[in-house]
Amino acid sequence: MPLKKPIVAVSLREQVYNQLCEAIMRGEYAPGDVLKISAIAEASQTSLVPVREAMQNLAAEGAIEMLHNRSARIPLTSREDYRQLTAIRMNLEGMAAEEAAANLTDADIDDLVRTNAGMAEAVMTRDTEKILPWNREFHFTIYDRARSPILSRLIKTLWLRAGPILNASLTGSVDGMSLHHTGLAEHEAIIEAARNRDAAALKAKIMEDIFCASTWYVKYYDFERI
Incomplete structure (x- = not known):
């Protein structure tokens, strides 16, 4: 189970919610996976109520x-739904990147370099538990600097739908490491645009990164099983 840390603070519901969000966005669950309330409560060392x-x-x-039956399922996504999801992500995340450009600090650029280096090491060592978390941290380092709570919430909702599909690049029958090598190169171009605070370039590179990744999933992900 992805929930490994005991829940100890006051708002149990919020903590369980946040941990589940992180797990879903990082691709720790695949479409069709069943989540049992009792199992999550046991893993998080809390009662059934906050989990429910x-x-x-x-x-x-x-x-x-x-x-x-006191459980839930990660939704299945059709090929057409995924294409629509990708198009919406490109527009909203591109908008967030454009808004973020002027707000990025030198420390933010350092964070982008750090997270991409962490992802590169994970890809090189085939550490499948760390690739997607590093990728998510890289992207949200930028999106959070848009300083738009509404935009951030919308993007998070889209990642909750897209995250489980990302799982296929690590667990499917087709080796997805080529996808992540390409992603690292895309990230380098994003870092360069961010370093220059070039809003138009940063928007374009973020959109290109999302589109390039989507072409791999459209080609290799087994949407037909839905």
Whole structure:
């Protein structure tokens, strides 16, 4: 289970919700995976109530589908749904990158370099547990600097839908390391645009990164099983 740390603070529902969000966005669950409330409560060392409430919140956002047997399922996504999801992501994340450009600090650029280096090491060593977390941290380092809570919430919702599909690059029958090598090169171009605070270039490179990744999933992901 992806929830390994005990829940100890006051808002149990919020903590379980945040941990589940992180796990879903990092691709720790695949489409069709079933999440049992009792198993998550045991893993997070809390009761059933905050887990159920957290999962109800995720269901309202479309990230999971509640089932009748005290469990939930990661939604399946059709090829057409994924194409639409990609198009929306390109527009919203491109917008966030454009807004973020002027707000990026030197420390932010250092963070982008650091996270991309972490991802590169994970790809080189085939450390599949770390590739997607590094990738997510890289992207949200930029998006958070847009200083738009509404935009951030919308992007998070899109990643909750896209995250489980990312799992296919690490667990599918086709080796996805070529995808992540390409992603690292795309990230270098993003870093250069960020370093120059070039809003138009940063928007274009973010959109290109999303599109290039989507072509791999459209080609290799088994949408037909849906």
